């Protein structure tokens with residue numbers, strides 16, 4: 364990486380790319396900026412070509428930040444199917460209209476709504492009672508206000524629980540260990556996440572009275588990470604929670620000592636008992652309620668051309684204000700669309716989808732597919748992995764788009780983005796479209812610290828690095844401008 368480079372001063376807004384972070388712009392590009400500055404300064408200079416979307420994104424207003432700050436400040440947490448999420452949709456419609464987008468609308472759908480209640484837990488025996496930092500997982504059953512208490516059945520991993528005979532689980536509170544390690548590509552989420560996604564379901568089928576997992580997170584704070592858990596049809600949900608990493612460490616230490624005490628009798632003067640936990644989780648199912656998607660468009664000049672769809676999700680978990688998940692994603696995709704629109708009308712329509720109810724089961728993405736799945740879409744992209752920089756571009760494009768992929772990779776290389784070797788997989792809200800064959804491009808963000816914050820009370824605006832957020836918008840603007848002008852022969 365080369366020297367640091369100041370850009371953007373021409374818009375009266377000091378903004379600097381950090382050379383360590385992503386990209387110093389190549390000299391040719393710097394020359395382009397110099398030309399632009401000279402032209403602006405001197406009325407007699409020849410008129411330069413109008414700036415492209417990526418250039419506007421580099422030096423213009425910080426639209427993504429403004430959306431992220433305003434949404435998280437004025438609405439805050441936006442739990443799917445609640446009045447807060449409805450308020451967020453009204454906010455979104457007003458904002459997208461004010462930004463000059465066309466066909467701004469809300470498309471409602473129904474979904475089952477679950478809301479959090481009281482949540483407390485203690486390790487009660489064989490040591491003195493100690494309180495744990497716990498949060499309920501989405502769709503968890505209630506323990507009732509008085510709570511439940513039981514012996515802990517410890518499993519070092521999800522796979523150990525799967526392999527366990529029923530008698531080790533029946534009547535117990537299952538604890539699933541297995542600390543997630545950070546990775547730039549976030550790849551730990553799939554493997555470690557299984558304990559959250561379906562651990563409680565497996566435990567319920569084996570007769571457990573509750574499940575508590577080590578939170579799916581990479582931080583060392585006493586913030587448990589929430590998230591959805593899924594019970595298959597016919598399995599009665601049990602209470603399910605997650606405790607923070609330090610609390611899980613404490614539980615494991617007590618578990619080991621309790622095991623030891625059982626072997627060596629009562630050397631410490633304690634009665635050798637199994638490790639026990641008391642759990643109070645009182646979430647509620649509120650039945651079927653409305654949620655909705657918010658859609659806006661940049662109309663293309665060729666009405667016959669299929670649209671480019673760019674997505675994020677508007678709902679959030681309720682513990683934080685949903686800044687990195689996913690207000691920032693909505694800020695990024697919307698800012699890119701705005702910059703493309705400002706640079707001149709694209710050939711294809713750009714459709715922006717702010718999906719509802721993603722966190723609790725991708726209800727918005729499914730509803731979009733039910734309503735629009737039979738329409739042609741040229742390509743789909745989603746931003747839902749925080750606000751740290753884009754470092755890799757992946758494609759899932761038809762053979763006809765080989766040249767297009769090369770143009771895209773070349774356009775983002777100056778911003779520190781490498782070309783991946785694996786196919787793009789889209790994102791949750793466009794997942795159904797991509798499964799049905801719609802081409803996809805992924806702009807993979809650096810996930811090294813994403814799971815420190817993900818689904819915790821710490822998902823707040825201050826965690827967003829404005830420089831990295833803007834790098835996202837620059838990369839998205841460059842990519843979106845090319846996709847929206849792509850040829851009929853390249854994309855469906």
Ligand SMILES: [Zn+2]
Nearest residue numbers: 676688689747
């Ligand atoms: Zn998300």
